Amino acid sequence: MQQNLDYQHLKAQIKNWALEIGFQQAGISDVNLNEAGKHLNNWLQKQYHGDMEYMARHGEKRYIPKQLIPDTLSIISVRLDYMPAHLTPYESLTIQSNKAAISRYALGRDYHKVIRSKLKKLAQKITEEIGDFGHRVFTDSAPVMEKAIAEKAGLGWIGKHSNLLNSKAGSYFFLGEIYTDLPLEPDQKQGFHCGSCTQCIQDCPTDAIVAPFQVDARRCISYLTIENKGPIPVEFRQAIGNRIYGCDDCQVVCPWNKFTHTTHELDFQPRNDLDDIQLLELFNWTENEFLNKTQGSPIRRIGYEAWQRNLAVGIGNIKTNEKTKQKIIATLKAKLDESSDLVKEHINWALNQFQ
Ligand code: SF4
The missing domain is CATH 3.40.109 (NADH Oxidase)
Incomplete structure:
Protein backbone atom coordinates (compact mmCIF):
# COMPACT_ATOMS: atom_id res chain seq x y z
CA MET A 1 0.00 0.00 0.00
CA LEU A 87 -44.45 -6.07 -11.26
CA THR A 88 -47.91 -7.12 -10.22
CA PRO A 89 -48.13 -5.21 -6.92
CA TYR A 90 -47.51 -7.45 -3.90
CA GLU A 91 -50.57 -6.02 -2.14
CA SER A 92 -52.77 -7.16 -5.01
CA LEU A 93 -51.30 -10.68 -4.79
CA THR A 94 -51.98 -11.09 -1.07
CA ILE A 95 -55.68 -10.55 -1.74
CA GLN A 96 -55.81 -13.09 -4.61
CA SER A 97 -55.64 -16.22 -2.49
CA ASN A 98 -55.00 -18.57 -5.44
CA LYS A 99 -51.78 -16.71 -6.37
CA ALA A 100 -48.35 -17.01 -4.70
CA ALA A 101 -47.06 -14.00 -2.80
CA ILE A 102 -43.26 -14.22 -2.84
CA SER A 103 -41.04 -11.66 -1.19
CA ARG A 104 -39.94 -9.22 -3.90
CA TYR A 105 -36.24 -9.64 -3.15
CA ALA A 106 -36.38 -13.32 -4.12
CA LEU A 107 -37.90 -13.14 -7.60
CA ASP A 181 -7.67 -1.94 7.37
CA LEU A 182 -7.91 1.56 5.81
CA PRO A 183 -8.46 4.31 8.42
CA LEU A 184 -11.34 5.97 6.54
CA GLU A 185 -13.28 8.70 8.29
CA PRO A 186 -16.78 7.51 9.32
CA ASP A 187 -19.87 9.20 7.88
CA GLN A 188 -22.63 10.79 9.95
CA LYS A 189 -25.69 8.77 10.90
CA GLN A 190 -28.99 9.91 9.29
CA GLY A 191 -31.76 11.00 11.66
CA PHE A 192 -34.58 8.69 12.78
CA HIS A 193 -37.71 9.41 10.75
CA CYS A 194 -40.37 6.88 11.80
CA GLY A 195 -41.82 9.49 14.14
CA SER A 196 -45.09 8.36 15.74
CA CYS A 197 -45.94 5.98 12.86
CA THR A 198 -46.66 2.37 13.88
CA GLN A 199 -48.13 1.11 10.61
CA CYS A 200 -45.79 -1.88 10.25
CA ILE A 201 -46.51 -3.00 13.83
CA GLN A 202 -50.27 -2.81 13.31
CA ASP A 203 -50.32 -4.53 9.90
CA CYS A 204 -47.96 -7.46 10.50
CA PRO A 205 -50.15 -10.52 9.70
CA THR A 206 -48.74 -12.55 12.62
CA ASP A 207 -48.03 -9.72 15.12
CA ALA A 208 -44.32 -10.49 14.88
CA ILE A 209 -43.21 -6.91 15.65
CA VAL A 210 -43.81 -7.29 19.36
CA ALA A 211 -42.48 -3.78 20.14
CA PRO A 212 -40.71 -1.11 18.09
CA PHE A 213 -37.41 -2.58 16.78
CA GLN A 214 -38.23 -5.99 18.29
CA VAL A 215 -39.17 -8.70 15.80
CA ASP A 216 -39.94 -12.07 17.33
CA ALA A 217 -38.64 -14.31 14.54
CA ARG A 218 -40.72 -17.22 15.86
CA ARG A 219 -43.82 -15.31 14.70
CA CYS A 220 -42.32 -13.73 11.55
CA ILE A 221 -43.51 -15.18 8.21
CA SER A 222 -40.06 -14.70 6.69
CA TYR A 223 -38.57 -16.88 9.40
CA LEU A 224 -41.42 -19.41 9.37
CA THR A 225 -41.25 -19.96 5.61
CA ILE A 226 -37.50 -19.65 5.02
CA GLU A 227 -35.33 -20.29 8.10
CA ASN A 228 -37.66 -22.72 9.84
CA LYS A 229 -36.92 -26.32 8.87
CA GLY A 230 -39.75 -27.97 10.80
CA PRO A 231 -43.51 -27.69 10.73
CA ILE A 232 -45.15 -24.29 10.47
CA PRO A 233 -46.99 -23.83 13.78
CA VAL A 234 -50.73 -24.33 13.23
CA GLU A 235 -51.56 -21.07 15.03
CA PHE A 236 -49.92 -19.05 12.20
CA ARG A 237 -51.08 -21.02 9.15
CA GLN A 238 -54.23 -19.08 8.36
CA ALA A 239 -52.55 -15.73 8.99
CA ILE A 240 -49.78 -16.68 6.55
CA GLY A 241 -52.34 -16.71 3.74
CA ASN A 242 -50.60 -17.18 0.38
CA ARG A 243 -47.16 -15.90 1.50
CA ILE A 244 -45.09 -18.91 0.48
CA TYR A 245 -41.59 -17.43 0.60
CA GLY A 246 -40.92 -14.53 2.95
CA CYS A 247 -43.24 -11.61 3.57
CA ASP A 248 -43.12 -7.96 2.52
CA ASP A 249 -46.13 -6.65 4.43
CA CYS A 250 -44.20 -4.45 6.87
CA GLN A 251 -42.42 -2.81 3.94
CA VAL A 252 -45.50 -2.51 1.74
CA VAL A 253 -47.34 -0.45 4.36
CA CYS A 254 -44.37 1.76 5.22
CA PRO A 255 -44.96 5.32 3.99
CA TRP A 256 -41.28 5.73 3.13
CA ASN A 257 -41.59 3.18 0.36
CA LYS A 258 -43.33 5.72 -1.83
CA PHE A 259 -39.73 6.74 -2.52
CA THR A 260 -38.73 3.29 -3.83
CA HIS A 261 -36.56 3.35 -6.95
CA THR A 262 -36.90 0.43 -9.33
CA THR A 263 -33.77 -1.43 -10.33
CA HIS A 264 -32.13 -1.70 -13.75
CA GLU A 265 -30.28 -4.88 -12.73
CA LEU A 266 -31.33 -7.63 -15.13
CA ASP A 267 -30.35 -10.18 -12.45
CA PHE A 268 -33.22 -9.06 -10.23
CA GLN A 269 -35.92 -9.38 -12.90
CA PRO A 270 -38.47 -12.10 -12.04
CA ARG A 271 -37.78 -15.59 -13.34
CA ASN A 272 -40.35 -18.25 -14.24
CA ASP A 273 -43.25 -15.81 -13.70
CA LEU A 274 -42.70 -15.97 -9.93
CA ASP A 275 -44.09 -12.45 -9.58
CA ASP A 276 -47.58 -13.57 -10.63
CA ILE A 277 -48.24 -17.29 -10.59
CA GLN A 278 -50.84 -19.71 -9.27
CA LEU A 279 -50.13 -21.72 -6.11
CA LEU A 280 -51.39 -24.93 -7.74
CA GLU A 281 -49.00 -24.53 -10.65
CA LEU A 282 -46.04 -24.24 -8.26
CA PHE A 283 -47.26 -27.15 -6.15
CA ASN A 284 -47.29 -29.36 -9.24
CA TRP A 285 -43.58 -28.77 -9.90
CA THR A 286 -41.62 -31.98 -9.43
CA GLU A 287 -38.43 -31.84 -7.39
CA ASN A 288 -36.40 -31.74 -10.61
CA GLU A 289 -38.46 -28.85 -11.94
CA PHE A 290 -37.99 -27.04 -8.63
CA LEU A 291 -34.23 -27.53 -8.80
CA ASN A 292 -34.03 -26.46 -12.43
CA LYS A 293 -36.33 -23.47 -12.19
CA THR A 294 -34.77 -22.10 -9.01
CA GLN A 295 -31.17 -22.50 -10.16
CA GLY A 296 -29.25 -19.40 -9.05
CA SER A 297 -32.26 -18.15 -7.04
CA PRO A 298 -32.35 -17.62 -3.27
CA ILE A 299 -35.49 -19.78 -3.17
CA ARG A 300 -33.46 -22.90 -3.94
CA ARG A 301 -31.81 -22.67 -0.51
CA ILE A 302 -34.92 -23.76 1.36
CA GLY A 303 -35.14 -27.03 -0.59
CA TYR A 304 -38.08 -28.81 -2.18
CA GLU A 305 -39.55 -30.13 1.08
CA ALA A 306 -39.93 -26.70 2.71
CA TRP A 307 -41.19 -25.31 -0.63
CA GLN A 308 -43.97 -27.94 -0.76
CA ARG A 309 -44.71 -27.40 2.95
CA ASN A 310 -45.19 -23.66 2.38
CA LEU A 311 -47.29 -24.22 -0.73
CA ALA A 312 -49.56 -26.67 1.10
CA VAL A 313 -50.29 -23.95 3.68
CA GLY A 314 -50.93 -21.39 0.93
CA ILE A 315 -53.28 -23.77 -0.90
CA GLY A 316 -55.15 -24.53 2.33
CA ASN A 317 -55.90 -20.81 2.52
CA ILE A 318 -57.40 -20.49 -0.99
CA LYS A 319 -60.93 -19.06 -0.93
CA THR A 320 -62.84 -20.62 -3.77
CA ASN A 321 -66.07 -21.97 -5.25
CA GLU A 322 -67.22 -25.60 -5.19
CA LYS A 323 -65.90 -26.49 -8.66
CA THR A 324 -62.36 -25.26 -8.06
CA LYS A 325 -62.43 -26.71 -4.56
CA GLN A 326 -62.66 -30.22 -6.03
CA LYS A 327 -59.67 -29.51 -8.29
CA ILE A 328 -57.64 -28.25 -5.29
CA ILE A 329 -58.52 -31.31 -3.21
CA ALA A 330 -57.54 -33.64 -6.07
CA THR A 331 -54.20 -31.80 -6.52
CA LEU A 332 -53.41 -32.02 -2.82
CA LYS A 333 -54.33 -35.71 -2.59
CA ALA A 334 -52.26 -36.56 -5.65
CA LYS A 335 -49.10 -35.42 -3.82
CA LEU A 336 -49.78 -37.27 -0.57
CA ASP A 337 -48.10 -40.58 -1.37
CA GLU A 338 -44.86 -39.12 -2.67
CA SER A 339 -44.48 -36.51 0.12
CA SER A 340 -42.40 -36.64 3.32
CA ASP A 341 -44.15 -36.85 6.69
CA LEU A 342 -43.60 -33.12 7.18
CA VAL A 343 -45.26 -32.18 3.90
CA LYS A 344 -48.01 -34.80 4.36
CA GLU A 345 -49.03 -33.21 7.64
CA HIS A 346 -49.31 -29.80 5.94
CA ILE A 347 -51.26 -31.29 3.03
CA ASN A 348 -53.67 -32.91 5.49
CA TRP A 349 -54.07 -29.57 7.25
CA ALA A 350 -54.84 -27.96 3.88
CA LEU A 351 -57.38 -30.68 3.03
CA ASN A 352 -59.08 -30.05 6.37
CA GLN A 353 -59.59 -26.40 5.43
CA PHE A 354 -61.92 -27.57 2.65
CA GLN A 355 -64.13 -29.78 4.86
S1 SF4 B 1 -44.20 1.67 8.79
FE1 SF4 B 1 -42.17 2.52 8.27
S2 SF4 B 1 -42.17 4.62 9.10
FE2 SF4 B 1 -43.89 3.51 10.06
S3 SF4 B 1 -42.98 2.73 11.98
FE3 SF4 B 1 -42.80 1.10 10.46
S4 SF4 B 1 -40.76 1.38 9.62
FE4 SF4 B 1 -41.27 3.29 10.67
Whole structure:
Protein backbone atom coordinates (compact mmCIF):
# COMPACT_ATOMS: atom_id res chain seq x y z
CA MET A 1 0.00 0.00 0.00
CA GLN A 2 1.21 3.54 -0.75
CA GLN A 3 2.50 5.69 2.12
CA ASN A 4 1.00 9.15 2.95
CA LEU A 5 -2.35 8.44 1.40
CA ASP A 6 -4.96 11.18 1.28
CA TYR A 7 -7.76 9.21 2.94
CA GLN A 8 -10.35 11.96 2.45
CA HIS A 9 -9.74 11.87 -1.27
CA LEU A 10 -9.75 8.06 -1.27
CA LYS A 11 -13.08 8.00 0.57
CA ALA A 12 -14.64 10.29 -2.07
CA GLN A 13 -13.20 8.07 -4.81
CA ILE A 14 -14.61 4.92 -3.16
CA LYS A 15 -18.09 6.48 -3.11
CA ASN A 16 -17.84 7.41 -6.79
CA TRP A 17 -16.53 3.99 -7.81
CA ALA A 18 -19.39 2.35 -5.89
CA LEU A 19 -21.87 4.35 -8.00
CA GLU A 20 -20.02 3.50 -11.22
CA ILE A 21 -20.17 -0.21 -10.34
CA GLY A 22 -23.93 0.06 -9.89
CA PHE A 23 -24.51 0.51 -6.17
CA GLN A 24 -26.92 3.31 -5.26
CA GLN A 25 -24.91 4.56 -2.29
CA ALA A 26 -21.83 3.89 -0.20
CA GLY A 27 -20.81 5.15 3.23
CA ILE A 28 -18.20 4.49 5.90
CA SER A 29 -18.78 3.14 9.40
CA ASP A 30 -16.34 2.85 12.28
CA VAL A 31 -16.00 -0.44 14.15
CA ASN A 32 -17.81 0.48 17.36
CA LEU A 33 -21.05 -1.50 17.22
CA ASN A 34 -21.60 -1.69 21.00
CA GLU A 35 -25.13 -0.28 20.85
CA ALA A 36 -26.12 -2.83 18.23
CA GLY A 37 -24.48 -5.54 20.36
CA LYS A 38 -26.64 -4.61 23.36
CA HIS A 39 -29.76 -4.75 21.21
CA LEU A 40 -28.69 -8.14 19.83
CA ASN A 41 -28.04 -9.61 23.28
CA ASN A 42 -31.39 -8.39 24.54
CA TRP A 43 -33.10 -9.97 21.49
CA LEU A 44 -31.26 -13.26 22.00
CA GLN A 45 -32.08 -13.31 25.71
CA LYS A 46 -35.77 -13.13 24.86
CA GLN A 47 -35.33 -16.14 22.52
CA TYR A 48 -36.68 -14.09 19.62
CA HIS A 49 -34.17 -15.80 17.31
CA GLY A 50 -36.09 -19.10 17.40
CA ASP A 51 -33.96 -21.93 16.00
CA MET A 52 -31.41 -19.58 14.41
CA GLU A 53 -28.70 -20.79 16.79
CA TYR A 54 -26.02 -19.30 14.57
CA MET A 55 -27.23 -15.88 15.71
CA ALA A 56 -26.08 -16.68 19.25
CA ARG A 57 -23.14 -18.92 18.32
CA HIS A 58 -20.98 -16.18 16.83
CA GLY A 59 -21.42 -14.02 19.93
CA GLU A 60 -19.16 -10.99 20.07
CA LYS A 61 -17.82 -11.55 16.55
CA ARG A 62 -21.01 -9.94 15.31
CA TYR A 63 -20.58 -6.63 17.02
CA ILE A 64 -16.81 -6.51 17.51
CA PRO A 65 -15.60 -6.49 13.89
CA LYS A 66 -11.96 -6.96 14.93
CA GLN A 67 -12.86 -10.36 16.37
CA LEU A 68 -14.03 -11.40 12.92
CA ILE A 69 -11.24 -9.72 10.92
CA PRO A 70 -8.46 -8.58 13.29
CA ASP A 71 -7.04 -5.58 11.41
CA THR A 72 -10.37 -3.94 10.59
CA LEU A 73 -10.27 -0.17 11.07
CA SER A 74 -13.31 0.88 9.06
CA ILE A 75 -16.18 -0.65 7.11
CA ILE A 76 -17.40 0.37 3.67
CA SER A 77 -21.17 -0.16 3.51
CA VAL A 78 -23.09 -0.17 0.23
CA ARG A 79 -26.71 -0.50 -0.81
CA LEU A 80 -28.27 -1.83 -4.01
CA ASP A 81 -31.95 -1.35 -4.98
CA TYR A 82 -33.71 -4.56 -5.96
CA MET A 83 -37.34 -3.75 -6.84
CA PRO A 84 -37.96 -4.62 -10.50
CA ALA A 85 -40.25 -2.33 -12.52
CA HIS A 86 -43.62 -3.47 -13.89
CA LEU A 87 -44.45 -6.07 -11.26
CA THR A 88 -47.91 -7.12 -10.22
CA PRO A 89 -48.13 -5.21 -6.92
CA TYR A 90 -47.51 -7.45 -3.90
CA GLU A 91 -50.57 -6.02 -2.14
CA SER A 92 -52.77 -7.16 -5.01
CA LEU A 93 -51.30 -10.68 -4.79
CA THR A 94 -51.98 -11.09 -1.07
CA ILE A 95 -55.68 -10.55 -1.74
CA GLN A 96 -55.81 -13.09 -4.61
CA SER A 97 -55.64 -16.22 -2.49
CA ASN A 98 -55.00 -18.57 -5.44
CA LYS A 99 -51.78 -16.71 -6.37
CA ALA A 100 -48.35 -17.01 -4.70
CA ALA A 101 -47.06 -14.00 -2.80
CA ILE A 102 -43.26 -14.22 -2.84
CA SER A 103 -41.04 -11.66 -1.19
CA ARG A 104 -39.94 -9.22 -3.90
CA TYR A 105 -36.24 -9.64 -3.15
CA ALA A 106 -36.38 -13.32 -4.12
CA LEU A 107 -37.90 -13.14 -7.60
CA GLY A 108 -34.63 -13.06 -9.56
CA ARG A 109 -31.02 -14.14 -9.17
CA ASP A 110 -29.56 -14.79 -5.74
CA TYR A 111 -28.48 -11.37 -4.45
CA HIS A 112 -25.46 -12.83 -2.63
CA LYS A 113 -23.82 -13.55 -5.97
CA VAL A 114 -24.70 -10.20 -7.50
CA ILE A 115 -23.49 -8.11 -4.57
CA ARG A 116 -20.36 -10.16 -3.90
CA SER A 117 -19.25 -9.69 -7.48
CA LYS A 118 -19.82 -5.91 -7.31
CA LEU A 119 -18.02 -5.66 -3.94
CA LYS A 120 -15.03 -7.49 -5.40
CA LYS A 121 -14.96 -5.00 -8.27
CA LEU A 122 -14.97 -2.15 -5.77
CA ALA A 123 -12.11 -3.72 -3.81
CA GLN A 124 -10.23 -4.20 -7.09
CA LYS A 125 -10.63 -0.49 -7.94
CA ILE A 126 -9.17 0.43 -4.55
CA THR A 127 -6.25 -1.96 -5.08
CA GLU A 128 -5.54 -0.45 -8.50
CA GLU A 129 -5.40 2.99 -6.89
CA ILE A 130 -3.39 2.32 -3.70
CA GLY A 131 -1.92 -1.18 -4.03
CA ASP A 132 -2.77 -4.19 -1.86
CA PHE A 133 -4.77 -3.47 1.26
CA GLY A 134 -6.36 -5.67 3.92
CA HIS A 135 -10.04 -6.36 3.26
CA ARG A 136 -12.88 -8.91 3.22
CA VAL A 137 -16.19 -8.57 1.43
CA PHE A 138 -19.48 -9.67 2.99
CA THR A 139 -23.09 -9.83 1.97
CA ASP A 140 -25.38 -11.43 4.49
CA SER A 141 -22.78 -14.20 4.54
CA ALA A 142 -21.03 -14.02 7.91
CA PRO A 143 -21.71 -12.75 11.42
CA VAL A 144 -21.90 -9.12 10.31
CA MET A 145 -24.45 -6.61 11.67
CA GLU A 146 -25.14 -5.14 8.29
CA LYS A 147 -28.10 -2.92 9.19
CA ALA A 148 -26.32 -1.40 12.18
CA ILE A 149 -23.22 -0.83 10.05
CA ALA A 150 -25.26 0.76 7.24
CA GLU A 151 -26.99 3.00 9.77
CA LYS A 152 -23.64 4.17 11.16
CA ALA A 153 -22.39 4.69 7.59
CA GLY A 154 -25.22 7.16 6.94
CA LEU A 155 -27.23 4.95 4.56
CA GLY A 156 -30.44 5.26 6.55
CA TRP A 157 -32.03 4.43 9.89
CA ILE A 158 -33.34 1.21 11.36
CA GLY A 159 -37.13 1.45 11.30
CA LYS A 160 -39.55 0.05 13.85
CA HIS A 161 -39.84 -3.08 11.68
CA SER A 162 -36.04 -3.50 12.07
CA ASN A 163 -35.23 -3.01 8.37
CA LEU A 164 -33.04 -0.20 7.15
CA LEU A 165 -34.92 2.78 5.69
CA ASN A 166 -33.56 5.52 3.50
CA SER A 167 -35.40 8.83 3.22
CA LYS A 168 -34.84 8.95 -0.56
CA ALA A 169 -35.21 5.26 -1.39
CA GLY A 170 -37.45 3.45 1.13
CA SER A 171 -36.30 -0.03 2.15
CA TYR A 172 -36.26 -2.29 -0.91
CA PHE A 173 -32.48 -2.60 -1.19
CA PHE A 174 -29.73 -5.07 -0.30
CA LEU A 175 -26.67 -4.26 1.77
CA GLY A 176 -23.05 -5.31 1.43
CA GLU A 177 -19.85 -4.55 3.33
CA ILE A 178 -16.10 -4.40 2.93
CA TYR A 179 -14.19 -4.73 6.19
CA THR A 180 -10.90 -2.93 5.63
CA ASP A 181 -7.67 -1.94 7.37
CA LEU A 182 -7.91 1.56 5.81
CA PRO A 183 -8.46 4.31 8.42
CA LEU A 184 -11.34 5.97 6.54
CA GLU A 185 -13.28 8.70 8.29
CA PRO A 186 -16.78 7.51 9.32
CA ASP A 187 -19.87 9.20 7.88
CA GLN A 188 -22.63 10.79 9.95
CA LYS A 189 -25.69 8.77 10.90
CA GLN A 190 -28.99 9.91 9.29
CA GLY A 191 -31.76 11.00 11.66
CA PHE A 192 -34.58 8.69 12.78
CA HIS A 193 -37.71 9.41 10.75
CA CYS A 194 -40.37 6.88 11.80
CA GLY A 195 -41.82 9.49 14.14
CA SER A 196 -45.09 8.36 15.74
CA CYS A 197 -45.94 5.98 12.86
CA THR A 198 -46.66 2.37 13.88
CA GLN A 199 -48.13 1.11 10.61
CA CYS A 200 -45.79 -1.88 10.25
CA ILE A 201 -46.51 -3.00 13.83
CA GLN A 202 -50.27 -2.81 13.31
CA ASP A 203 -50.32 -4.53 9.90
CA CYS A 204 -47.96 -7.46 10.50
CA PRO A 205 -50.15 -10.52 9.70
CA THR A 206 -48.74 -12.55 12.62
CA ASP A 207 -48.03 -9.72 15.12
CA ALA A 208 -44.32 -10.49 14.88
CA ILE A 209 -43.21 -6.91 15.65
CA VAL A 210 -43.81 -7.29 19.36
CA ALA A 211 -42.48 -3.78 20.14
CA PRO A 212 -40.71 -1.11 18.09
CA PHE A 213 -37.41 -2.58 16.78
CA GLN A 214 -38.23 -5.99 18.29
CA VAL A 215 -39.17 -8.70 15.80
CA ASP A 216 -39.94 -12.07 17.33
CA ALA A 217 -38.64 -14.31 14.54
CA ARG A 218 -40.72 -17.22 15.86
CA ARG A 219 -43.82 -15.31 14.70
CA CYS A 220 -42.32 -13.73 11.55
CA ILE A 221 -43.51 -15.18 8.21
CA SER A 222 -40.06 -14.70 6.69
CA TYR A 223 -38.57 -16.88 9.40
CA LEU A 224 -41.42 -19.41 9.37
CA THR A 225 -41.25 -19.96 5.61
CA ILE A 226 -37.50 -19.65 5.02
CA GLU A 227 -35.33 -20.29 8.10
CA ASN A 228 -37.66 -22.72 9.84
CA LYS A 229 -36.92 -26.32 8.87
CA GLY A 230 -39.75 -27.97 10.80
CA PRO A 231 -43.51 -27.69 10.73
CA ILE A 232 -45.15 -24.29 10.47
CA PRO A 233 -46.99 -23.83 13.78
CA VAL A 234 -50.73 -24.33 13.23
CA GLU A 235 -51.56 -21.07 15.03
CA PHE A 236 -49.92 -19.05 12.20
CA ARG A 237 -51.08 -21.02 9.15
CA GLN A 238 -54.23 -19.08 8.36
CA ALA A 239 -52.55 -15.73 8.99
CA ILE A 240 -49.78 -16.68 6.55
CA GLY A 241 -52.34 -16.71 3.74
CA ASN A 242 -50.60 -17.18 0.38
CA ARG A 243 -47.16 -15.90 1.50
CA ILE A 244 -45.09 -18.91 0.48
CA TYR A 245 -41.59 -17.43 0.60
CA GLY A 246 -40.92 -14.53 2.95
CA CYS A 247 -43.24 -11.61 3.57
CA ASP A 248 -43.12 -7.96 2.52
CA ASP A 249 -46.13 -6.65 4.43
CA CYS A 250 -44.20 -4.45 6.87
CA GLN A 251 -42.42 -2.81 3.94
CA VAL A 252 -45.50 -2.51 1.74
CA VAL A 253 -47.34 -0.45 4.36
CA CYS A 254 -44.37 1.76 5.22
CA PRO A 255 -44.96 5.32 3.99
CA TRP A 256 -41.28 5.73 3.13
CA ASN A 257 -41.59 3.18 0.36
CA LYS A 258 -43.33 5.72 -1.83
CA PHE A 259 -39.73 6.74 -2.52
CA THR A 260 -38.73 3.29 -3.83
CA HIS A 261 -36.56 3.35 -6.95
CA THR A 262 -36.90 0.43 -9.33
CA THR A 263 -33.77 -1.43 -10.33
CA HIS A 264 -32.13 -1.70 -13.75
CA GLU A 265 -30.28 -4.88 -12.73
CA LEU A 266 -31.33 -7.63 -15.13
CA ASP A 267 -30.35 -10.18 -12.45
CA PHE A 268 -33.22 -9.06 -10.23
CA GLN A 269 -35.92 -9.38 -12.90
CA PRO A 270 -38.47 -12.10 -12.04
CA ARG A 271 -37.78 -15.59 -13.34
CA ASN A 272 -40.35 -18.25 -14.24
CA ASP A 273 -43.25 -15.81 -13.70
CA LEU A 274 -42.70 -15.97 -9.93
CA ASP A 275 -44.09 -12.45 -9.58
CA ASP A 276 -47.58 -13.57 -10.63
CA ILE A 277 -48.24 -17.29 -10.59
CA GLN A 278 -50.84 -19.71 -9.27
CA LEU A 279 -50.13 -21.72 -6.11
CA LEU A 280 -51.39 -24.93 -7.74
CA GLU A 281 -49.00 -24.53 -10.65
CA LEU A 282 -46.04 -24.24 -8.26
CA PHE A 283 -47.26 -27.15 -6.15
CA ASN A 284 -47.29 -29.36 -9.24
CA TRP A 285 -43.58 -28.77 -9.90
CA THR A 286 -41.62 -31.98 -9.43
CA GLU A 287 -38.43 -31.84 -7.39
CA ASN A 288 -36.40 -31.74 -10.61
CA GLU A 289 -38.46 -28.85 -11.94
CA PHE A 290 -37.99 -27.04 -8.63
CA LEU A 291 -34.23 -27.53 -8.80
CA ASN A 292 -34.03 -26.46 -12.43
CA LYS A 293 -36.33 -23.47 -12.19
CA THR A 294 -34.77 -22.10 -9.01
CA GLN A 295 -31.17 -22.50 -10.16
CA GLY A 296 -29.25 -19.40 -9.05
CA SER A 297 -32.26 -18.15 -7.04
CA PRO A 298 -32.35 -17.62 -3.27
CA ILE A 299 -35.49 -19.78 -3.17
CA ARG A 300 -33.46 -22.90 -3.94
CA ARG A 301 -31.81 -22.67 -0.51
CA ILE A 302 -34.92 -23.76 1.36
CA GLY A 303 -35.14 -27.03 -0.59
CA TYR A 304 -38.08 -28.81 -2.18
CA GLU A 305 -39.55 -30.13 1.08
CA ALA A 306 -39.93 -26.70 2.71
CA TRP A 307 -41.19 -25.31 -0.63
CA GLN A 308 -43.97 -27.94 -0.76
CA ARG A 309 -44.71 -27.40 2.95
CA ASN A 310 -45.19 -23.66 2.38
CA LEU A 311 -47.29 -24.22 -0.73
CA ALA A 312 -49.56 -26.67 1.10
CA VAL A 313 -50.29 -23.95 3.68
CA GLY A 314 -50.93 -21.39 0.93
CA ILE A 315 -53.28 -23.77 -0.90
CA GLY A 316 -55.15 -24.53 2.33
CA ASN A 317 -55.90 -20.81 2.52
CA ILE A 318 -57.40 -20.49 -0.99
CA LYS A 319 -60.93 -19.06 -0.93
CA THR A 320 -62.84 -20.62 -3.77
CA ASN A 321 -66.07 -21.97 -5.25
CA GLU A 322 -67.22 -25.60 -5.19
CA LYS A 323 -65.90 -26.49 -8.66
CA THR A 324 -62.36 -25.26 -8.06
CA LYS A 325 -62.43 -26.71 -4.56
CA GLN A 326 -62.66 -30.22 -6.03
CA LYS A 327 -59.67 -29.51 -8.29
CA ILE A 328 -57.64 -28.25 -5.29
CA ILE A 329 -58.52 -31.31 -3.21
CA ALA A 330 -57.54 -33.64 -6.07
CA THR A 331 -54.20 -31.80 -6.52
CA LEU A 332 -53.41 -32.02 -2.82
CA LYS A 333 -54.33 -35.71 -2.59
CA ALA A 334 -52.26 -36.56 -5.65
CA LYS A 335 -49.10 -35.42 -3.82
CA LEU A 336 -49.78 -37.27 -0.57
CA ASP A 337 -48.10 -40.58 -1.37
CA GLU A 338 -44.86 -39.12 -2.67
CA SER A 339 -44.48 -36.51 0.12
CA SER A 340 -42.40 -36.64 3.32
CA ASP A 341 -44.15 -36.85 6.69
CA LEU A 342 -43.60 -33.12 7.18
CA VAL A 343 -45.26 -32.18 3.90
CA LYS A 344 -48.01 -34.80 4.36
CA GLU A 345 -49.03 -33.21 7.64
CA HIS A 346 -49.31 -29.80 5.94
CA ILE A 347 -51.26 -31.29 3.03
CA ASN A 348 -53.67 -32.91 5.49
CA TRP A 349 -54.07 -29.57 7.25
CA ALA A 350 -54.84 -27.96 3.88
CA LEU A 351 -57.38 -30.68 3.03
CA ASN A 352 -59.08 -30.05 6.37
CA GLN A 353 -59.59 -26.40 5.43
CA PHE A 354 -61.92 -27.57 2.65
CA GLN A 355 -64.13 -29.78 4.86
S1 SF4 B 1 -44.20 1.67 8.79
FE1 SF4 B 1 -43.89 3.51 10.06
S2 SF4 B 1 -42.98 2.73 11.98
FE2 SF4 B 1 -42.80 1.10 10.46
S3 SF4 B 1 -40.76 1.38 9.62
FE3 SF4 B 1 -42.17 2.52 8.27
S4 SF4 B 1 -42.17 4.62 9.10
FE4 SF4 B 1 -41.27 3.29 10.67
